Amino acid sequence: MNSKRFLFFILFVSVFFSCSDDGGDVVVPRNLQQYIDENSNREIDNLIACATNAEANTSLNYIFYYPVEGATDIRYYEMEDANADQTNFSNYRRSSLTQEAVFGGKLERFSRPSSLETWCLVTYLTEGKLHISDPIKLKNTSKPTEYSASTNITYPTTLSPKFTWEDGTIKENVIYFQVISDEENSFISGTYTTEKTFQFYDTSNVVLNINTSTPEDLVEDEIYNFTLMGVSEDNWVNLIIEKQFIPRNLEEYIAVNSDKTLDTALAFAGNANGNKETTYIYYYPIINSFDFRYYETENTTVDETDFSNYRRKNLTNVAVFGDQFRRFSNNRSKEVWCVVTYITDGKLHISKPIRTKNQTRTTEWKSTVEITYSETLKPTFTWQDGTFPENEKYLQILTKSDNTFLSGTFTTEKTFTYYDDSNVIDNLNRTTPPALVLDDENTFNLLGISSDNWVNLVIQKTFIVE
Known part of the structure; x- marks a missing residue:
């Protein structure tokens, strides 16, 4: 062995053993307790964190956390044995996960692609401190997060919306986190309440506040988003409510x-x-x-x-x-x-x-229409009502195969002849419709509309001009 290879071998061996758990000057922490011991010169402090599963996906978890200003070396730890003692930090091993900013960077989250349930937590460093979150119990399969838009929004004043909600299927929430964000989902306000209500910006029932200053007033007619997380005692999010609101009626x-x-x-x-x-x-x-x-x-x-x-x-x-x-x-x-x-x-x-009657009078889509020709290039369309015979008028729209508009008319009768306005009660044509072309493929669209402007019936039929 030449001298260069020998020196490289000696260097490799010395580095390898110095990184082991058995001794040496440098020890790489294998679990959270060792990491805490390595940072024994720092004060231990808390941090805010919780976890959810992605919407309709129990194999993807999001671990949200609030990084205070100056937070560095943000880490994710989880237990390999879900039945071990979650208060014993030696049971937690670090895992490398993808991180991303949410709400304009006010919060961040790890993405964990796994369906396995366990305990986890988040850590980071600030000047002179090691921050460790409370243990989070991942319950993505046993109690998956429920996503909803169900919240009642009232306006005591135009720019002071009040949000009220109820628990979802899992009624184990001990605290509720509310985020107000703008149309681009940039952060405006973040508060916690134990009550199922919050009014912007009234902090009389707020028990925890991540706003570093009083938020600016909302602006009339601007688009905002309300996000609500219902969090259980073990920091699992049982409920997420997301709803858009615009302060002006x-x-x-x-x-x-x-x-x-x-x-x-x-x-x-x-x-x-x-x-x-x-x-x-x-x-x-x-x-x-x-x-x-x-x-x-x-x-x-x-x-x-x-x-x-x-x-x-x-x-x-x-x-x-x-x-x-x-x-x-x-x-x-x-x-x-x-x-x-x-x-x-x-x-x-x-x-x-x-x-709207999407539940009680679901629109019926059909293709049944009789097409006859008493005169060349002037088809007559005749149809019948569907399940709900409550139509007050019928809109007929003819388009070419490339969706070019040909004609738009209204009748009260269940028949219409192209180029014949004798029974037309309203006309959307800004100019005289063009003559149809023999053997061209066109589409007949029929909408049956009730007195309260709900479409009970849609008929769409492609036909060849005769």
Whole structure:
């Protein structure tokens, strides 16, 4: 062995044995107790941490923690034997997990991809201190976290929303953590209560506060998020509530736009095909309209003509039917009253109230329609009501195979002939519809609409022009 290899071998052996548990100048801690012993010159302090499983996924856990300013060397430890003593720190081994910031970095979380239940905790260092969280019992399979949007929001004043909630299936929560964040989920406020209520920003029932200063006032008509975690005594999160809110009701929005003339807007709603949980809110935007908005009530028992009962909700909004209509999608199973608004030059347009019936009158989707030709290129469409014969009028929309809009009309009769307006009660065509082309493939869309603007029936049929 030459001298260089010999020196390398001696160096390797010395480093290997110095890192062992059996002695030497440097000891790598194998468990949490050894790590505590290594930091015996530091004061032991606590830190806030809890854990949940991901929504609808019991094989992924999130371990949330609050890193105070100056926190470094953030670590995750867990017990290999879930039945061991969780108060004995020698039972905890460090595990390397992915970390990410949440709520704009005010909180952080580890992601643990495992379905195994055990005890875990979080540590970090600050100047002169070693912080250790209380042990957290992971219960992702025995008591998986329940996700919900069920919270009641009232407004004693426009900018002071009050949130009230109930426990979910597991009623073992001893404390509740509330986070208010903005549209981008950046942190605004974080508080703890033992009561099932919190009003922004009233700290009279707050038992723990992670705000380092008084939060700024909310802003009217801005989009905010409310997140609630119901935490058990062993720091497992049994319940997560997430709900968007916007501090200004429709009546207040109308007052802000008092310089505009009120006008109507055409809108109606129905279920997605085969899905009671998704409601489509269709509306017809006239030329040069903008600022499309969706408002809804908390339930159907309120007075639908009182605009103070309507709250704005930020929903996805796409063009449909050859860009002649637009459609909001609302993933909510609860039945409500809702309206659509938009603005044109000098006018605020508000639709008639829509009574959603996604549970009691689920929209029926069919393809059954009779198509006849008494004259070439002028098909006659005839249909029947579905399960709910409560339709007051019928909207017919014809589109080309590439979804280009051809025609839009309303009738009260269950029949319509293209290019024949004799029984048409309302017409959405801004110009005379084009003549159909022989052998072209087109689509006939029919929506049966009730007096409260709910779509009971949708018929979609592709046909070849004769």
